[in-house]
Amino acid sequence: MGKAAIAGAMADARVAPGAISALYVGNMLSGMLSDQQHVGPLLATAAGLIGVEASTVEACCGSGV
Numbered sequence: 001m002g003k004a005a006i007a008g009a010m011a012d013a014r015v016a017p018g019a020i021s022a023l024y025v026g027n028m029l030s031g032m033l034s035d036q037q038h039v040g041p042l043l044a045t046a047a048g049l050i051g052v053e054a055s056t057v058e059a060c061c062g063s064g065v
Contacts, residue, residue, distance in 0.1 A: 002039075006047040017047075023054040028061065 002025070010017065025040040036042065040054035 002043040003046040006043060006049070017049055020049055020052055023047075023049060023052055025054070025056050027056050027058055030056075031058075 006023070010020070023040055023044045025043055027039045030039050031037045038056060040056040044050075044052050044054035
């Protein structure tokens with residue numbers, strides 16, 4: 001779902017993958033539910049954003065969930 005969301009956002013904004021310099025992912029509970037703490041880098045790789053700095057931001061409900 002994350003890969004599709006990133007691809008859709010890039011297409012909607014008409015932004016090429018090479019123009020992206022960072023990816024920030026808001027998340028809640030992935031560490032507790034799936035033992036995956038590094039969702040940002042995982043989604044960047046899945047979306048083909050190789051070499052793009054990626055970070056996961058966790059702030060409970062403030063992360064956008």
